[in-house]
Amino acid sequence: xxxxxTSALHLDEPYARPILVDGDRDLASVTRRVCGxxxxxxxxxxxxxxxxxxxxMTVMLFAMVAYLIVTGVGVWGNNSPAFWGWDIVxxxxxxxxxxxxxxxxxxxxxLRQKWRTSINxxxxxxxxxxxxxxxxxxxxHVGRVWLAYWLFPLPNQMQMWPNFRSPLLWDVFAVSxxxxxxxxxxxxGLVPDLATLRDRATTKLRKGLYGFFALGWCGSxxxxxxxxxxxxxxxxxATPLVLSVHSVVSFDFAVSQVPGWHTTIFPPxxxxxxxxxxxxxxxxxxxxxxxxxxxxxxxxxxxxxxMNKVILATGSxxxxxxxxxxxxxWYGGNPYERFVFLNRALGPYWWAYWLMVFCNxxxxxxxxxxxxxxxxxxxxxISIFVNIGMWLERFVIVxxxxxRDYLPTSWGYFKPTAVDVCTFAGTFGLFLTLFLxxxxxLPMVAIAEVKTVLxxxxxxGGHGTKEGAHHG
Amino acid sequence: xxxxxxxxxASERPLHGVLAEFDDVDSISAAAREVRDAxxxxxxxxxxxxxxxxxxxxxxxxxxxxxxxxxxxxxxxSLALFFQWWTNAVDYPFKISGKPxxxxxxxxxxxxxFTVLLSAFAAFFGMxxxxxxxxxxxxxxxxxxxxxxxxxxxxxxxxxDDPQFDAAKTRALLQKLSRHPVELCHxxxxxxxxxxxxxxxxxxxGALALLPLAAVVWARASDTTxxxxxxxxxxxxQQRFRAxxxxxxxxxxxxxxxxxxxxxxxxxxxxDATLASGKRGDAFLETFPVxxxxxxxxxxxxxxxxxxxxxxxxxxxxxGLVALRAAELQxxxxxxxxxxxxxxxxxxxxGQIFDTIRNGVRTMPAYGRQMSVEDSxxxxxxxxxxxxxxxxxxxxxxxxxxxxxGVQ
Numbered sequence: 001x002x003x004x005x006t007s008a009l010h011l012d013e014p015y016a017r018p019i020l021v022d023g024d025r026d027l028a029s030v031t032r033r034v035c036g037x038x039x040x041x042x043x044x045x046x047x048x049x050x051x052x053x054x055x056x057m058t059v060m061l062f063a064m065v066a067y068l069i070v071t072g073v074g075v076w077g078n079n080s081p082a083f084w085g086w087d088i089v090x091x092x093x094x095x096x097x098x099x100x101x102x103x104x105x106x107x108x109x110x111l112r113q114k115w116r117t118s119i120n121x122x123x124x125x126x127x128x129x130x131x132x133x134x135x136x137x138x139x140x141h142v143g144r145v146w147l148a149y150w151l152f153p154l155p156n157q158m159q160m161w162p163n164f165r166s167p168l169l170w171d172v173f174a175v176s177x178x179x180x181x182x183x184x185x186x187x188x189g190l191v192p193d194l195a196t197l198r199d200r201a202t203t204k205l206r207k208g209l210y211g212f213f214a215l216g217w218c219g220s221x222x223x224x225x226x227x228x229x230x231x232x233x234x235x236x237x238a239t240p241l242v243l244s245v246h247s248v249v250s251f252d253f254a255v256s257q258v259p260g261w262h263t264t265i266f267p268p269x270x271x272x273x274x275x276x277x278x279x280x281x282x283x284x285x286x287x288x289x290x291x292x293x294x295x296x297x298x299x300x301x302x303x304x305x306x307m308n309k310v311i312l313a314t315g316s317x318x319x320x321x322x323x324x325x326x327x328x329x330w331y332g333g334n335p336y337e338r339f340v341f342l343n344r345a346l347g348p349y350w351w352a353y354w355l356m357v358f359c360n361x362x363x364x365x366x367x368x369x370x371x372x373x374x375x376x377x378x379x380x381x382i383s384i385f386v387n388i389g390m391w392l393e394r395f396v397i398v399x400x401x402x403x404r405d406y407l408p409t410s411w412g413y414f415k416p417t418a419v420d421v422c423t424f425a426g427t428f429g430l431f432l433t434l435f436l437x438x439x440x441x442l443p444m445v446a447i448a449e450v451k452t453v454l455x456x457x458x459x460x461g462g463h464g465t466k467e468g469a470h471h472g
Numbered sequence: 473x474x475x476x477x478x479x480x481x482a483s484e485r486p487l488h489g490v491l492a493e494f495d496d497v498d499s500i501s502a503a504a505r506e507v508r509d510a511x512x513x514x515x516x517x518x519x520x521x522x523x524x525x526x527x528x529x530x531x532x533x534x535x536x537x538x539x540x541x542x543x544x545x546x547x548x549x550s551l552a553l554f555f556q557w558w559t560n561a562v563d564y565p566f567k568i569s570g571k572p573x574x575x576x577x578x579x580x581x582x583x584x585x586f587t588v589l590l591s592a593f594a595a596f597f598g599m600x601x602x603x604x605x606x607x608x609x610x611x612x613x614x615x616x617x618x619x620x621x622x623x624x625x626x627x628x629x630x631x632x633d634d635p636q637f638d639a640a641k642t643r644a645l646l647q648k649l650s651r652h653p654v655e656l657c658h659x660x661x662x663x664x665x666x667x668x669x670x671x672x673x674x675x676x677x678g679a680l681a682l683l684p685l686a687a688v689v690w691a692r693a694s695d696t697t698x699x700x701x702x703x704x705x706x707x708x709x710q711q712r713f714r715a716x717x718x719x720x721x722x723x724x725x726x727x728x729x730x731x732x733x734x735x736x737x738x739x740x741x742x743x744d745a746t747l748a749s750g751k752r753g754d755a756f757l758e759t760f761p762v763x764x765x766x767x768x769x770x771x772x773x774x775x776x777x778x779x780x781x782x783x784x785x786x787x788x789x790x791x792g793l794v795a796l797r798a799a800e801l802q803x804x805x806x807x808x809x810x811x812x813x814x815x816x817x818x819x820x821x822x823g824q825i826f827d828t829i830r831n832g833v834r835t836m837p838a839y840g841r842q843m844s845v846e847d848s849x850x851x852x853x854x855x856x857x858x859x860x861x862x863x864x865x866x867x868x869x870x871x872x873x874x875x876x877x878g879v880q
Contacts (some may be wrong), residue, residue: 218610
């Protein structure tokens with residue numbers, strides 16, 4: 001069953017297949033290792049400690065949301081002139097993080113980057129959980145939550161329809177489509193692995209539950225054929241979708257006339273930033289998770305190094321976008337634009353701006369060095385910087401533009417309230433709780449997909465027929 | 473062993489097919505080619521991961537899934553475009569700053585998202601439907617070895633309903649290809665379809681899920697005299713007594729309370745009733761009860777510009793911007809403001825003009841609450857000046873000033 005990986009040299013691939021999985025690389029050991037996490041009678045002690053803290057934070061989130069709904073949006077710091085505050089900052093922050101999962105699963109799939117197979121499952125799960133956190137904000141910041149259905153084009157007693165030419169409605173469609181497609185993509189990838197768990201189950205409850213969600217998957221080649229085609233189509237659909245979602249989020253700003261927002265660079269700049277922040281979050285969560293659950297041989301240092309390269313590339317793009325914004329503000333000759341950008345760097349929020357530049361532009365540059373790129377501690381610290389920096393970026397965009405726009409008489413200074421802070425901390429609790437539950441109860445690594453990159457998955461054409469030699 | 477007992481018991485049930493196990497991708501691909509070349513069509517390969525190129529070894533035709541996705545995607549595109557056009561341009565025309573009611577660019581984001589959504593549904597659910605999933609049972613699951621098909625086992629099963637199938641011959645063919653003992657697979661009596669209780673539970677949940685929708689449809693289609701159900705009150709209906717309604721708490725049954733005897737409401741103190749009402753007894757004053765000076769007329773002109781010009785116009789002809797706009801829009805319920813130079817208006821005593829300003833007339837609102845009595849008299853004085861200016865003769869101009877006008 002185990003074969004020498006170097007023998008897998010084929011006409012259509014004029015290079016040796018890269019080794020993507022370390023250690024014992026046969027099919028059964030991959031199954032054992034991934035399912036072992038789920039089937040262990042007890043998770044590691046650290047898991048208990050972590051989930052206690054994160055679920056307490058989640059409870060705090062629900063309490064804050066309940067307080068907001070009962071009392072009103074006034075419990076937040078949003079007030080004239082900054083009617084958008086941490087709610088929108090955090091919404092964009094979480095939506096951005098949600099982009100890494102689909103990027104890894106769809107775009108890297110289309111680009112045949114096989115190294116994605118070890119990390120795509122966890123990254124897709126993070127996408128879903130981040131979308132949950134993101135979707136929470138727009139629905140509660142409408143104020144009268146019980147009327148949030150007005151966002152959707154439903155027939156109603158007012159005989160009115162929503163305005164389809166508004167970026168805010170585009171946002172509703174983009175984020176809800178993204179959540180739905182990500183869920184389908186993630187669940188479809190899970191089906192064969194749920195079947196594996198079902199077939200290994202020792203208790204009736206596990207067999208019943210995993211069996212229910214495995215939909216009777218049996219690994220039939222006829223099923224695999226349509227499954228792979230559906231997966232490819234979903235990847236091809238999700239690729240433009242992932243680019244469209246953050247473009248649409250950027251339209252919320254770019255289509256308005258507020259100085260500092262009304263720029264054409266926003267869609268590409270937001271997408272690059274989203275990928276940057278998403279990969280930052282994947283590194284932040286995967287570095288401890290692979291240690292905790294003993295998946296170091298499947299999620300190798302090579303995977304982490306590749307993600308760090310993506311962080312370096314997108315971080316540099318974001319830096320370029322900052323510079324371009326300044327150039328255009330000067331070159332465009334609009335005094336309000338010029339003022340906004342000078343105000344960002346030198347105004348009352350200078351600390352946020354320069355911290356953002358340090359976190360997003362300076363910190364990732366250390367990843368040019370292989371030693372740093374492959375050091376777990378260094379990459380963990382840099383990924384934390386990226387997370388902080390990308391949050392600050394959204395804060396700088398939303399708050400500096402709103403608090404100082406055209407009329408100096410209506411300038412202000414935004415201050416968050418304790419409820420703002422606790423709600424934001426609570427979303428981290430929700431995100432991490434869902435992620436910890438996922439790690440414990442679902443296969444964290446796509447078992448069937450990892451098997452396809454093992455040497456055992458490749459026919460060697462050694463059976464004397466012409467056909468066998470062609471498709472390796 | 474339990475396995476052999478199971479197989480023995482099973483032998484009384486109808487035969488489903490023959491199951492053979494293989495060690496790796498190469499041997500199962502080779503076996504699939506052999507079985508295909510032997511003319512079998514109803515056979516399947518089971519593996520823990522998709523085997524590259526197996527569909528050619530098995531002689532499978534490409535799936536029609538992409539066409540289903542294409543059709544659904546195009547439906548999504550046209551449906552989204554049509555819906556946006558119908559809702560925003562036809563059913564509820566959305567006028568925004570004179571922009572066209574329908575234009576492609578602004579409607580592209582939603583169209584794109586909806587296309588992707590329907591295509592993704594088609595890809596996912598199309599895959600499930602074409603694969604006949606969810607599937608409750610398959611006779612190959614009866615084999616205890618078959619569990620490894622989702623771990624590291626490779627299996628090939630030829631089904632008994634294949635026209636080429638012959639229990640002995642087929643078994644011999646597979647045994648020749650496989651190193652492992654070939655197994656006969658029997659129908660377990662379990663149906664591939666969902667058990668009845670799961671199906672009924674799904675139907676019940678589906679029916680319950682439709683109930684709220686049915687309630688909404690019923691409520692919209694039926695008439696009732698009861699007030700609408702208001703789950704969240706907001707500030708729409710408040711528990712209070714409105715003006716002009718009955719209130720049993722008070723002896724006179726009125727909710728609106730008159731001032732207690734001997735009190736004056738704030739701002740309502742009128743020491744001079746004639747000055748405040750423009751009337752002496754029931755008759756309107758013919759002369760101003762305040763001295764008319766240049767300062768008063770100037771004040772009146774300034775207040776007139778604030779309160780009166782929007783409808784009556786700068787010169788008082790009833791041609792203010794609001795009136796012009798209403799005429800342009802051909803508003804049905806608009807009452808044309810009077811021209812202050814109409815003979816009827818000119819003939820009115822100053823007390824009546826003052827009274828009109830204070831208390832309104834027809835659709836003209838009462839301004840008494842918005843300005844002081846003195847300002848109302850100032851405006852009245854200015855109206856008089858305006859009326860005289862628009863109906864003046866040369867005799868009205870002082871002799872000393874006539875030269876400036878170029879007339880004698």
